[in-house]
Amino acid sequence: MKKNFMPQMYAKSIYTVNYDLLKKKGITCLLFDLDNTLVEPHAKHVDEKLKKRIENLKKDFLIIIFSNSMKNRVQTFREELQVEMNHTSLKPHAYSFRKVLKKYHLKEKEVAIIGDQLFTDVIGGNNVGIMTILVDPLTTNDFLITKYNRYREEKKFKQLQEQGLLVKGQYYDEM
Numbered sequence: 682m683k684k685n686f687m688p689q690m691y692a693k694s695i696y697t698v699n700y701d702l703l704k705k706k707g708i709t710c711l712l713f714d715l716d717n718t719l720v721e722p723h724a725k726h727v728d729e730k731l732k733k734r735i736e737n738l739k740k741d742f743l744i745i746i747f748s749n750s751m752k753n754r755v756q757t758f759r760e761e762l763q764v765e766m767n768h769t770s771l772k773p774h775a776y777s778f779r780k781v782l783k784k785y786h787l788k789e790k791e792v793a794i795i796g797d798q799l800f801t802d803v804i805g806g807n808n809v810g811i812m813t814i815l816v817d818p819l820t821t822n823d824f825l826i827t828k829y830n831r832y833r834e835e836k837k838f839k840q841l842q843e844q845g846l847l848v849k850g851q852y853y854d855e856m
């Protein structure tokens with residue numbers, strides 16, 4: 682399978698994603714990566730800013746935390762934000778993506794994933810045919826397993842940059 686590393690949108694953070702455009706494109710469900718996308722990897726709770734933003738997004742979208750982290754970590758944030766969740770998602774594997782589409786009766790074109798990693802969030806989303814939105818990681822602090830992905834990601838970023846496809850810090854709404 683050809684791995685597609687290119688996100689359809691790239692934003693600095695979840696606070697600068699063009700949600701109006703997503704709505705216009707018919708997106709009704711947002712899958713949010715948790716660590717380094719919604720919260721810092723070692724955070725224990727959400728802050729007010731995040732709470733407000735998610736509260737606002739809930740008016741337009743079904744919000745699902747879609748994380749590779751284990752249940753007890755994801756559960757905390759799910760409860761604080763009052764959203765849906767899928768834990769232990771094994772991104773980039775397609776299994777959990779398909780499970781969520783089925784569970785919530787969603788079509789691929791109605792769903793977008795927002796995450797900070799090319800090798801999990803973007804490849805995973807692209808492989809199942811949903812919209813993919815890359816954001817910069819909140820911190821350079823990563824869980825051990827992510828550190829390995831970051832190393833590969835750095836190399837991939839370099840390649841994409843050389844091809845003029847994806848340049849760090851050059852955000853875009855549409856490819």
Ligand SMILES: [Mg+2]
Pocket residue numbers: 714715716717718796797798
């Ligand atoms: Mg992440």
